[in-house]
Amino acid sequence: MIGALAVRAGLAEPTGCVLESPELHSDALPGIDELVFGGHDISSIPLGKKAAALAEAGIVPARLAAAVQDALLEIEQDVRPLPVRDTQAEIAEAVGADLDGFRRRHHLDRVIVINVSTTEPAPRPHPAHADLDALRAALDGPDPVLPPSALAAYAALSAGCPYVDFTPSTGARLPALDALARGQGLPYGGHDGKTGETLVKSVLAPMFALRNLKVRTWSGTNLLGGGDGANLADPAANAAKSASKQRVLHETLGYTPQGDTRIDFVEDLDDFKTAWDLITFEGFLGTRMRMEFTWHGCDSALAAPLVLDLARLTAAAHGAGRTGPLTELAFFFKDPLGQVPHALADQWQALRDAVAAFDVRNTRR
Template identity: 75%
Template sequence: MSLGVWLVGGRGSVAVTSIVGALALRAGLAAPTGCVTELPELRNDALPGLGDLVFGGHDPSAVPLAKKAEALADAGVVPASLVAAVHAELAAVDADIRPLPHAATQAATAGLIVADLVEFRERHHLDRVVVINVASTEPVPGDDPAHASLALLEAALQQDRPVLPSSALHAYAALRAGCPYVDFTPSTGARLPALAELAERQRLPYAGRDGKTGETLLKSVLAPMFAQRHLDVRTWSGFNLLGGGDGANLADPAANSAKSASKQRVLQETLGGQPQGTVRIEYVEDIGNFKTAWDLVTFAGFLGTRMRLEFTWHGCDSALAAPLVLDLARLTAAAHAAGRSGPLTELAFFFKDPLGDVPHGLADQWRLLVDFAAGLAPEAAAGSPGAVAGSPGAVAGSPGAAAGSPGAAAGSPGAAAGSPGAAAGKPETSAEKPEAAA
């Protein structure tokens, strides 16, 4: 299966690390460390090959991918030797990371995004394109009556006012273009009733949200341990320091609040209540693309004996997130090929704030993921009702299409992996920041 991976925030640290990593894997220059889809429990013929991924995206930044990759190498995020080895391939991908479109209304802007996605799919002869949001965290938007249904939303998008936050506008355009959507950030994305309705109408899957790479990953292991040992967790406080573009973005109180809320959900769900304590996030420019989390847990054991646990996590956001981005692209594409639509709740393993009523303990999420992947295998999916393998899911010219949208055309097989694409030449906008919120 030839698969396009369209990254919203395509020149940010997570996106560029993902692209460099995929190019290095294709060339046999690196091992797939961190890619869980390469584990024996998940690997099967339904997943697109890591060498079959073709990258594109949107970003307001004009910094060339190679220059960004060199900066990441200088910061110790990726090996400089790999950046040098894939320099020509990065230049080829660069033309497919386009400026963010902007038009007079959000309907017209969505139409331009749809046009970019359809052109990318057709020019590279891709079977599918999965859109993944790795842009910076947005503040939580206010309620809008237009979010309640697709009919209300599409009428409101014609108005001269912002109806959807940028992540949700990209989700809307992706679904209109026949592309599954994944939100790797805590932003709104496809989590609106109107967009759930659109996904079902287009028979498209979506997943999210907020990639689980550090402190929350540890919480999803430790909190079930406390619960299963019947220990009384009294307080759980976390202090996070991070730099880079994501850290700078989270210096904004509204974005910080959205991120902190996402990080706390695992405790409520696994412990049956929220212990005293909060999560704090602070920007420290000097630590760059790395992050440090320090957590203090106090708990009571038999006869009320008080005890405590402290842990420190020091990790590299982009290096932890990038292989998960590749995993999610492969799994979501395979789910689409198998006829899945709506929320992919079985991908909870990857997210801090997953969709649906799912377990939040990592071990339980792993079992869900293994069963999910097994169900995507060709022998399991062959008899699946309603399968639409090979179809991008777009309904060209269907009612309610975004203004200016040409409709999505079905892609033809046979990827031209790594081939250069033409720059869109559309005006830049500051609606998205390029750094990822891992």
């Protein structure tokens, strides 16, 4: 929000916003200045104080945090606590009512719901996950049926809102929710924003494959602080995140090299992250070699412009009549939906083709 407000006011450049590339220009995409913000938050800390904290941590310039305080106060009027009800069906209905009220108050063409909450553990399978009618019946019961991200997706889709999951959580990745999206004529996207180490993997792994070099091992250690780091100290959430980060190697190389990805919480790092990767590989006549890289990044600064891009892309897809999974958004995700290429260059081409198609479809509608 800070970034969008700053760009809108001419106080900052849209650096990191993929859609600002000339190759992705499209009249079908809403501008950053057309976005209206609101949502549900488990935190009661005012947005202005959050902005000040980000400035103090060195994540955003203090002058920008100060300049957008009034605008953040206006957005605050459209931030709601998560509703508490007796059943998940009632929670979804309350969330849907909030979304509809937001749409009406601001006379919006459409509302895009993007999940940017912390990673949740993989859910236990439930028979209702496979069938929409069974899911609706089960949600009326006293026991939780859906994890929070999937309940948010159910509420959004039921309210006529496209849904995007920027986390590795379940979100709309259930057969029942896919059926709901298609029945409502809505698109959805995900999962797990690709901002750091995995972004580098999606560039390097294709290099090894194209040069026919055999990757023997690929191990990585991620050190991060902040709320995400604290949440990933939970073994179940950590396992879900680590699995998402490793998928790119198998999908790109065609096999899974030895090694794994570790994620450790280091409180002192705050919102910054360091990733160390060691790759051993084999060349001509079996010669053993290795490569190492270190990534130092700020997750918030890397993720925020992508969230703006995803809101704009999903709005254009909805306007073009797309329904079901938005596989062309793979460029943005570690664990994208569908059977898609995982090499970044291939994903970039798919994104370019999709944006060009949005122009054609929006013209016809």
